[in-house]
Amino acid sequence: MxxxxxxxxxxxxxxxxxxxxxxxxxxxxxxxxxxxxxxxxxxxxxxxxxxxxxxxxxxxxxxxxxxxxxxxxxxxxxxxxxxxxxxxxxxxxxxxxxxxxxxxxxxxxxxxxxxxxxxxxxxxxxxxxxxxxxxxxxxxxxxxxxxxxxxxxxxxxxxxxxxxxxxxxxxxxxxxxxxxxxxxxxxxxxxxxxxxxxxxxxxxxxxxxxxxxxxxxxxxxxxxxxxxxxxxxxxxxxxxxxxxxxxxxxxxxxxxxxxxxxxxxxxxxxxxxxxxxxxxxxxxxxxxxxxxxxxxxxxxxxxxxxxxxxxxxxxxxxxxxxxxxxxxxxxxxxxxxxxxxxxxxxxxxxxxxxxxxxxxxxxxxxxxxxxxxxxxxxxxxxxxxxxxxxxxxxxxxxxxxxxxxxxxxxxxxxxxxxxxxxxxRDITLFPSQEAARSPGPYRQLINSVMLNADDMRRRAGPNRLIGGIRSRRRDRPGSSGEGCPMEPEATPGLPDLADLPLDELLNSRPEVNHAVQIALRRRAAVGIVFAGHSAGGGT
The missing domain is CATH 1.10.3080.10 (Clc chloride channel)
Incomplete structure (x- = not known):
């Protein structure tokens, strides 16, 4: 190395x-x-x-x-x-x-x-x-x-x-x-x-x-x-x-x-x-x-x-x-x-x-x-x-x-x-000039996570929902098999949000939207917020 x-x-x-x-x-x-x-x-x-x-x-x-x-x-x-x-x-x-x-x-x-x-x-x-x-x-x-x-x-x-x-x-x-x-x-x-x-x-x-x-x-x-x-x-x-x-x-x-x-x-x-x-x-x-x-x-x-x-x-x-x-x-x-x-x-x-x-x-x-x-x-x-x-x-x-x-x-x-x-106005001889200020690295990370999650959901196809949100149980080596793949054993049964489109998810789930805003302000680990969403769509 x-x-x-x-x-x-x-x-x-x-x-x-x-x-x-x-x-x-x-x-x-x-x-x-x-x-x-x-x-x-x-x-x-x-x-x-x-x-x-x-x-x-x-x-x-x-x-x-x-x-x-x-x-x-x-x-x-x-x-x-x-x-x-x-x-x-x-x-x-x-x-x-x-x-x-x-x-x-x-x-x-x-x-x-x-x-x-x-x-x-x-x-x-x-x-x-x-x-x-x-x-x-x-x-x-x-x-x-x-x-x-x-x-x-x-x-x-x-x-x-x-x-x-x-x-x-x-x-x-x-x-x-x-x-x-x-x-x-x-x-x-x-x-x-x-x-x-x-x-x-x-x-x-x-x-x-x-x-x-x-x-x-x-x-x-x-x-x-x-x-x-x-x-x-x-x-x-x-x-x-x-x-x-x-x-x-x-x-x-x-x-x-x-x-x-x-x-x-x-x-x-x-x-x-x-x-x-x-x-x-x-x-x-x-x-x-x-x-x-x-x-x-x-x-x-x-x-x-x-x-x-x-x-x-x-x-x-x-x-x-x-x-x-x-x-x-x-x-x-x-x-x-x-x-x-x-x-x-x-x-x-x-x-x-x-x-x-x-x-x-x-x-x-x-x-x-x-x-x-x-x-x-x-x-x-x-x-x-x-x-x-x-x-x-x-x-x-x-x-x-x-x-x-x-x-x-x-x-x-x-x-x-x-x-x-x-x-x-905006005419220029140099088309390669940036049209606007590019987003910062942290916002780029959030955009990347959201796009990847949405892409994985689309490729997986729709799953049947019970009441719009349901709990899923997965069998993973070394785990109790309860809850989503990334949640700890002590907190099984968290709702799986992978089957919702992102725009609906952010508009209809205030707690998710609130979590995103907190992540933006505090520069928290954004992957944790969308972990269940991104992992759940890949099965």
Whole structure:
């Protein structure tokens, strides 16, 4: 018999797993960024001009592509998606992106999170996005960090419950490191697991892990806020607040369109995925063709959000582009990711919301209003659309503040996030999120006992009753043969309740219902309450 580890050894293994998972998450974020920048420059940069904006960010031309090089874009995207499909086969059976990680954590089944799958996801993402496929970077880094964290917990033999929390912490730490938003990443690890509220234990694990992963990333790339701005405007301004509220409503509509389109396209393409290579090639060619006319929809598209922070850039962009880009990004992302490409859904929500915010600011200016800085509307759109799409409004708000450089947000930004969240209710890009708080272990035990007892009664079939309840005598080795199998010899003749349905039993027998309530309050041994019921139905 294997000895159980003592408390000191158990806590030591847990702390070591959390530390190593955080470091691995930071290294995973470093590897993804380095590989993505290299592949993007080699592939997409060879057929169109990428304008650098800030550290690690670029934007494609605002207008349609011209020349013979434009005809290479569909071939490039198709080739990248086919390559991603082949790389996914190398990864073997694995979970799929952020939603897969959420499902693995909630079910505590981490076997699909492997180092081999992480390597396939890392390279597949670089090829998909670097060739022009539409998607984000959070899903890949979340899966890479979670897979490395799961491998570490298996190596250190951490318990299933603790391992799932370490993996959740690694997920948030990896995302926070890549976007240089550690606090938002920590909150995200707890908020993503549920559609409402957050998992407190996951936040406790992520609180130390996120800064460690962020520190690893900063050691390599230094600290540069993703969308650094200098002015959010006044904390309170009636006109600006009204415009930001409109941004929130617009993002609610776009979030609904994004989530609905994404899942609908997934259902439509499910039969086509039986031939993954052909499907990826055709879908990649379609996405590349769209990219000829709207180049900003190619790749991650984060550069479009950077342009939305500058008032002069927003005024210079064609109005049709600001109107079309959110819908084009929705369509190209859904097709790319459901046809075999590898990427995340978190990033496109940033682009969709940021573009919507810039559009609202532009329309307000053209109608003669003073909506304040364009950056406030753009960042409010990022937070509102992101929070509504993934059911993580608090994490999205903190995340937006961090990527903007830790400025105090205006009140209208918070209003925009609340409006977008309320108007979208329970829609989500991640079906694996828990719909509601799961029952505690004690209530789960009661439910299990009741279900098992009812199942045994149904299989046994009905027995004849005398007055609805009768006494039964059973012959058991070593017993007097009186009473039900689990009652002591001194108390024979207790009524056998096995022949009553559970709903009738609880409604018609006050003493049984009272016993259940006492068991719930005092955490008594529930099996004793239903012992006669569960055992009596098995004969």
């Amino acid at each position: 294997t000895e159980r580890p003592g408390p000191g050894r158990r806590w030591g293994a847990l702390c070591a797993a959390l530390l190593l998972a955080a470091v691995a998450a930071g290294l995973g974020a470093v590897a993804l960024r380095a590989l993505l920048e290299l592949v993007t420059e080699v592939l997409l940069g060879s057929v169109l001009r990428l304008e650098p904006i800030a550290d690690g960010l670029w934007h494609a031309p605002a207008g349609p592509l011209e020349g013979r090089g434009a005809l290479l874009v569909p071939l490039l995207v198709a080739g990248g998606m086919v390559t991603a499909v082949l790389l996914s086969r190398f990864g073997g059976p694995q979970v799929n992106g952020t939603d897969g990680v959420i499902g693995a954590v909630n079910s505590r089944d981490l076997h699909g999170l492997t180092v081999r799958g992480a390597a396939a996801k890392l390279t597949g993402t670089a090829v998909t996005l670097g060739s022009g496929g539409s998607g984000g970077t959070e899903g890949p880094v979340a899966q890479v960090a979670a897979s490395l964290g799961a491998a570490i917990t298996r190596r250190l033999r951490v318990t299933e419950d603790e391992a799932s929390l370490v993996v959740a912490a690694a997920l948030g730490a990896g995302v926070g490191a890549l976007f240089q938003a550690p606090v938002g990443g920590a909150i995200l690890s707890a908020e993503l697991l549920r559609r409402r509220g957050m998992r407190g234990q996951a936040l406790l694990y992520a609180a130390p892990a996120a800064p460690i992963a962020f520190g690893v990333f900063v050691l390599v790339y230094g600290y540069h806020p993703m969308f650094e701005i200098t002015d959010f405007g006044a904390p309170w301004d009636p006109v600006a607040t009204a415009v930001l509220a409109v941004v929130g409503l617009a993002c609610a509509l776009l979030a609904r369109a994004y989530v609905g389109t994404f899942h609908r396209v997934g259902r439509l393409l499910r039969p086509a995925r039986k031939r993954p290579v052909i499907t990826a090639a055709v879908a990649g060619a379609l996405v590349g063709t769209v990219g000829i006319f709207v180049p900003m929809a190619l790749g991650t598209g984060y550069g479009a959000v950077s342009l939305g922070l500058s008032q002069s850039a927003v005024l210079a962009l064609p109005l049709w582009l600001l109107l079309a880009l959110p819908f084009v990004k929705i369509a190209t992302t859904a097709v790319t990711l459901h046809a075999g490409g590898v990427g995340g859904v978190f990033g496109p929500a940033i682009v969709i919301g940021g573009t919507a915010g810039a559009l609202c600011w532009r329309l307000a200016v053209e109608t003669g209003l003073d909506p304040g800085p364009a950056a406030a509307c753009t960042i409010a759109g990022v937070a509102a659309c992101l929070g509504a799409s993934v059911r993580a409004p608090l994490a999205a708000t903190v995340f937006a503040v961090e990527i903007a450089g830790y400025l105090v947000p205006p009140a209208g930004l918070l209003i925009a996030v609340v409006l977008a969240t309320v108007c979208t």
